[in-house]
Amino acid sequence: xxxxxxxxSVSAAPGQKVTISxxxxxxxxGNNYVSxxxxxxxxxxxxxIYDNNKRPSGIPDRxxxxxxxxxxxxxxxxxxxxxxxxxxxxxxxxSLSVVxxxxxxxxxxx
Amino acid sequence: xxxxxxxxPGLVKPxxxxxxxxxxxxxxxxxxxxxxxxxxxxxxxxxxxxxxxYYSGNTYYNPSLKSRVTISVDTSKNQFSLKLxxxxxxxxxxxxxxxxVEVETYGGNSEAFDIWGQGTMVTVSS
Numbered sequence: 001x002x003x004x005x006x007x008x009s010v011s012a013a014p015g016q017k018v019t020i021s022x023x024x025x026x027x028x029x030g031n032n033y034v035s036x037x038x039x040x041x042x043x044x045x046x047x048x049i050y051d052n053n054k055r056p057s058g059i060p061d062r063x064x065x066x067x068x069x070x071x072x073x074x075x076x077x078x079x080x081x082x083x084x085x086x087x088x089x090x091x092x093x094x095s096l097s098v099v100x101x102x103x104x105x106x107x108x109x110x
Numbered sequence: 111x112x113x114x115x116x117x118x119p120g121l122v123k124p125x126x127x128x129x130x131x132x133x134x135x136x137x138x139x140x141x142x143x144x145x146x147x148x149x150x151x152x153x154x155x156x157x158x159x160x161x162x163x164y165y166s167g168n169t170y171y172n173p174s175l176k177s178r179v180t181i182s183v184d185t186s187k188n189q190f191s192l193k194l195x196x197x198x199x200x201x202x203x204x205x206x207x208x209x210x211v212e213v214e215t216y217g218g219n220s221e222a223f224d225i226w227g228q229g230t231m232v233t234v235s236s
Contacts, residue, residue, distance in 0.1 A: 044227065044229050090223075101157040
């Protein structure tokens, strides 16, 4: 299992809001920045959030990120069927000296 | 617009060396202060960072793979490459190359992969 813990799946109806959590420790999330990726099955991951809460150019403001202590959260509002994908958190672990990814969360838009 | 493209054999025999190349187009691999990284994803599983290289040749690797991995850069060809030796079936995965934005700040390390190749499937089998 991953050092960064994410729920295996979340679901919500179109138009609703969903949050995806990523839990770690002081050696990773607690003292480093978090990024979030969206991966539609069969395609490459896409950067959604970096530095905990910043969005790259072209990413809609429906996507947001936050961090508190040793946990981070990705929020998606106004859910669309096109948001169905796997979502991964990522960060540096200062003790392990490694870039870590969470195990991924599958989002279903009902 | 910067683009990355992986290339290399899709089938490698056990105990042999996996070799992949990532070609960067739409910009110079040495024009920006970024690292260039390799990430892999076994079928149906999550992602694993393999390692990253700066255009000057400075590298850092995932400790779990370090003994088997070499990442190199060829600025004249605008490419960087991955070699993973002594492969087993556990190395079967989609391999991605990506631009690795890495910044060390007082507030911690910032690591993000902002531009990705499409990925290439590598199967280890006899």
